[in-house]
Amino acid sequence: MTPKVIRGDTLCTALLLVTCAVTATAQSAYAADLFEAHDVMEAYLDGNGDYRLTWRVNDTAVLFVLEVRTRGYVGFGISPKGDMKNADIMIAWIADGAVNVWDYYSYTEGRPKLDSHQDWRVQLGYENETHTVLAVSRLLNTCDESDYVITDGTLKVIWSFHQKDPRSAVDFFHHGYTNRGSKSLHLIGKSPSHEELPRDTLTWEVRNNNITIPTRDDTYYWCELFKLPEFGGKRHIIKWEPIITERNLPYVHHVIVYACTARHVASHLLDEGRQCYFNMPETYWECNEPYFGWAIGSGPFSLPKEVGLSVGGAGDPRYVMMETHYDNPAFHRGF
Numbered sequence: 001m002t003p004k005v006i007r008g009d010t011l012c013t014a015l016l017l018v019t020c021a022v023t024a025t026a027q028s029a030y031a032a033d034l035f036e037a038h039d040v041m042e043a044y045l046d047g048n049g050d051y052r053l054t055w056r057v058n059d060t061a062v063l064f065v066l067e068v069r070t071r072g073y074v075g076f077g078i079s080p081k082g083d084m085k086n087a088d089i090m091i092a093w094i095a096d097g098a099v100n101v102w103d104y105y106s107y108t109e110g111r112p113k114l115d116s117h118q119d120w121r122v123q124l125g126y127e128n129e130t131h132t133v134l135a136v137s138r139l140l141n142t143c144d145e146s147d148y149v150i151t152d153g154t155l156k157v158i159w160s161f162h163q164k165d166p167r168s169a170v171d172f173f174h175h176g177y178t179n180r181g182s183k184s185l186h187l188i189g190k191s192p193s194h195e196e197l198p199r200d201t202l203t204w205e206v207r208n209n210n211i212t213i214p215t216r217d218d219t220y221y222w223c224e225l226f227k228l229p230e231f232g233g234k235r236h237i238i239k240w241e242p243i244i245t246e247r248n249l250p251y252v253h254h255v256i257v258y259a260c261t262a263r264h265v266a267s268h269l270l271d272e273g274r275q276c277y278f279n280m281p282e283t284y285w286e287c288n289e290p291y292f293g294w295a296i297g298s299g300p301f302s303l304p305k306e307v308g309l310s311v312g313g314a315g316d317p318r319y320v321m322m323e324t325h326y327d328n329p330a331f332h333r334g335f
Contacts, residue, residue, distance in 0.1 A: 039299065041054065041187075043183065043185055043249070044250035045157065045159045045183050046181055046330075047250050047251065047327070047329050048330065048332075050068065050069040050070075051066070051067075051068050051069070052066075052067040053066060053067075053076075055187065057187065057188050060140060061138065062138060062140060062187065062188075063135060063136070063137045064134075064135070064137070065134070067131055067132075068131060068161050069130055070131070070161045071130075071131075072162040072164040072173075073092065073165055073166055074091070074092050074093065074160075074161050075158075075159060075160035075161060075175065076157065076160075077148075078156065078157055079148075079182070080156065082184075083158070084106045084108065084110070084112070084158070085107065087105065087106045088146065089104040089158070090103060090104070090136065091104060091169075091172065092132075092134050092136065093166060094126065094165075099134070101121075101122050101134070101136055102114060102118065102120075102169045103115040103117070103147075115144065117144045117147075120136050121136065121137045122134075122136055123135040132161075150187055151188065153186070154184050154185065154295075156183070157185050158180070159181055160175040160179055161175060162174075162179060183296065185296055201238075202229075204229055205243060206257065206320070208222060208224055208324060209271075209273065212334075214328075215328070215333050216331075217328070218327065218328055218329045219325070219326070220275070220326045220328065221276035221326075222273055222276060223273055223280065223284060223322070223324075224273030224324075225260070225273070225287070225320070226270065226319065226322065227270060227318065227319050228312075228318055228320065230312075231312035232312070234310060235311050236308025237292070237308060238303050238307075239302040240294070241299065242294045251326050253325040253326065254294060254296065255293055256293040257290075257320050257321070258291055258323065259320055260283070260286050260320060260321060261286045261287075262283055262286045262319055263318060265283055269281060276323055291317070
């Protein structure tokens with residue numbers, strides 16, 4: 001994916017002149033709609049819990065709320081590979097009660113350049129004794145060739161912060177090598193949902209059993225086997241959602257539940273998990289059909305009312321394997 005918008009034909013140019021001009025006059029309207037009407041998604045971007053991002057999306061725009069442990073500037077952006085090359089960047093700070101938000105771009109690893117077309121809109125901004133809180137909005141497609149078009153799919157967001165405010169919009173301190181990073185997020189992914197679940201709905205929780213993330217690796221995959229409950233006949237899975245302790249949110253990257261082809265699994269294999277793909281018993285390798293999953297940026301997922309995943313039937317899986325990907329880039333202990 002590239003941050004550039006191709007505008008070489010008449011249609012795209014017409015859209016640039018008409019559609020973008022119209023939406024630019026309706027910033028407050030779409031921001032109000034974003035505040036009121038849409039599902040909230042969230043993610044911690046760093047490993048310390050210092051940079052919390054929440055966001056809402058509608059058909060034309062996105063609202064980001066940044067809560068960062070700093071009284072200096074905050075950086076946020078999108079790039080193809082999670083670095084500064086071809087990045088679309090916003091830098092914001094609060095000085096003397098005023099919120100400063102500036103739009104930048106960068107084609108190299110060097111200092112970003114001010115964009116001639118400023119597309120970020122401030123909706124809220126304040127700082128307390130420890131944190132800076134900012135609510136900023138932007139169109140999904142700004143029609144600016146230096147901006148990234150935000151589309152459905154996984155995107156690389158980049159983040160940074162510093163304890164001091166910039167001297168000006170073109171004179172700011174380097175964030176250093178610890179107060180920065182990147183994360184893969186699914187920014188647009190509103191799932192269909194049932195207004196209410198049927199009265200005969202059953203729930204089943206699949207939980208890892210006391211996992212301690214090792215400090216020797218910055219990324220870690222854990223696999224565990226589970227036997228499905230007896231449902232008393234064929235049923236259908238219609239919804240799933242993550243169960244993650246709040247303090248562990250910065251470390252959980254994604255979860256995939258695989259269906260197993262085995263019709264019987266030894267009981268001792270159900271009592272303990274193990275590191276994925278390293279000396280796994282043969283039974284684990286028989287669990288390779290993706291069943292359902294979750295990733296950073298998504299929340300509860302409900303299937304359309306006419307759709308379900310079959311369980312409890314004669315040919316349906318009896319066992320599943322849950323693969324959990326943990327990230328610990330700062331090698332924190334005790335999680």
